Amino acid sequence: DAGVIQSPRHEVTEMGQEVTLRCKPISGHNSLFWYRQTMMRGLELLIYFNNNVPIDDSGMPEDRFSAKMPNASFSTLKIQPSEPRDSAVYFCASSPWREGSYEQYFGPGTRLTVT
């Protein structure tokens, strides 16, 4: 299995630009999670989906952030407009979430720098 795939691995953009991060979960997993990691705040859950439906977006910092999961094999996290304080590593994780198997598998992350 290829694992969770994220693209791009690195993104450098200017303040005010739109940024789109992409994630392909592990085939057969029915839950998908977006996290943000910074030195100051650690690992924060932004939003998660179950069977492509957003379940909890309470961690999304503000309306500039949006996430979609149009099908079971693809999700996006969009920031529009981006700000310097959005600079962080963004992780996508997927989980089979079935009896006896609730662990999450993480992708390699996207390092976002907003100048």
Next chain:
Amino acid sequence: AQSVTQPDIHITVSEGASLELRCNYSYGATPYLFWYVQSPGQGLQLLLKYFSGDTLVQGIKGFEAEFKRSQSSFNLRKPSVHWSDAAEYFCAVGDSGGSNYKLTFGKGTLLTVNP
């Protein structure tokens, strides 16, 4: 709400020495517990998990952890540390109720291994 505390921000051990990383959780019922490891520039990798049954669980890379309900702890141990174990370690707790797919992560413990 569930929470996780990792009391040690940074630990330094010598190669070959034993290791114990502490994790305390707060949760009303029997939790799902996890340890993840993050090497520099990488995503989080699952080391081991506890759902039920034997309270001493074995993981990858020679790690083990023991669930102690009376102490609300799930400490990670390794009898002999290798230089390649230098990384950041995260403890996480999940909702065993089955309706909440979230994991709550601790702030992490950074492990440095001296030669």
